[in-house]
Amino acid sequence: MSTRTLRLAMAGGGEGAFIGAIHRAAAALDGRWRLVAGTFSSDPERNRRSGETLGIEPARTYNSLDALLTAEAALPEGERVDAISIVTPNHLHAPMAIAALDAGFHVFCEKPMALDLEQSRLIAQAAARSGRHFGLAFTYSGYPLVEEARVRVSRGDFGKIRLVQVEYSQGWLSQAIDREGNKQAEWRTDPARAGLGGCLGDIGTHAFHLAEHVSGLHVRELCADLTTHVPERRLDDDVSVLLRLDGGARGTLKATQVAAGDENGLKLRIHGEHGGLEWTQMEPNTLTLRWLDRPAETLRSGGPGLAESTLLRLRTPAGHPEGYIEAFANLYRAFAARISNSAAVPGVDDWFPSIEAGLRTMAFVESVIANSASEEKWTELAVGPLPSG
């Protein structure tokens, strides 16, 4: 057990990238991680500039992940990095994660886990044979009021769960910006770099993970309609799915990136026999509960009535809004606790999504694609056995 600050390396996240900067801020937030090395871009000059801007020693700004792994593995244990954070486009997740795990490093990886389920299984096998930890950035599970929602469902406040409705509505891909130089849009619509799913893999996986995480139920079968609205786009930009979950619960999942004008509209509703809940990502500090026999309740971050495990995920008092970076930081805090075997807060080391979540989300992607392309009404969502060490 150790509570020392852990040393982090980053793959991706160079100048102009989106999510790398969020990871860096989140990892730094609780003082458990320090970024000391990286390979930030495939372009050497951009990589060098990025390392310099971030205050990384020139000798630890590497021109490739292979160079990083070789050099870091050769450093004394007290200097080498503990984990690699992978924040590149999706096609690099599997090769980079497998190489890093095999070289003896823990890996915290962006979603989707890989291009497909087969690659995800290879990551799972590498984690099992290396004995190293693998975390996945399903960010939304890190929000305090998502934890409150999960607690309320699991302790039976609403009775048996009947309905799980999740919607992730974005509009930023409504036009062909992927062919007009938008870097983030460009790789997300290229099957070689995004994977089997477009919108499905990019945000459908977030919605699916959130729905299973909060409801505590697994999706067993689904019926899907996958569409591409923007002409000549090579991957889906819109998906609708009917879900059959454990215990007879029914659900719907809508994910779209062509809802013109929408920002980041992730919304979850879950209902049981006596009432239900609603949480929306753009108002993350509010959780609404509705009941058959009494008025609705509004729970607020830091306010009264919250579970202990929710309060532990908050850093500021009521009325001081927390958001995306803090949710990410909860995942980094959990990953640090798992790696250093130092869960000062009981259970904190379980707060991050891992292999099983990754495999289930990739099985979801493949089942949706198979179902949408076939005439059959329902397709089973089958993950297969988890690889063991």
Ligand SMILES: NC(=O)c1ccc[n+]([C@@H]2O[C@H](COP(=O)([O-])OP(=O)(O)OC[C@H]3O[C@@H](n4cnc5c(N)ncnc54)[C@H](O)[C@@H]3O)[C@@H](O)[C@H]2O)c1
């Ligand atoms: N969890 C979330 O909420 C969330 C949000 C956004 C993106 N993501 C995921 O994060 C990942 C990155 O997305 P983004 O929007 O930041 O993409 P981006 O295009 O903005 O950034 C990708 C970065 O990877 C770098 N890169 C590419 N090839 C590289 C290589 N060989 N070596 C080193 N660096 C390399 C690029 O130079 C760039 O800096 C994707 O997998 C995406 O799905 C997750």
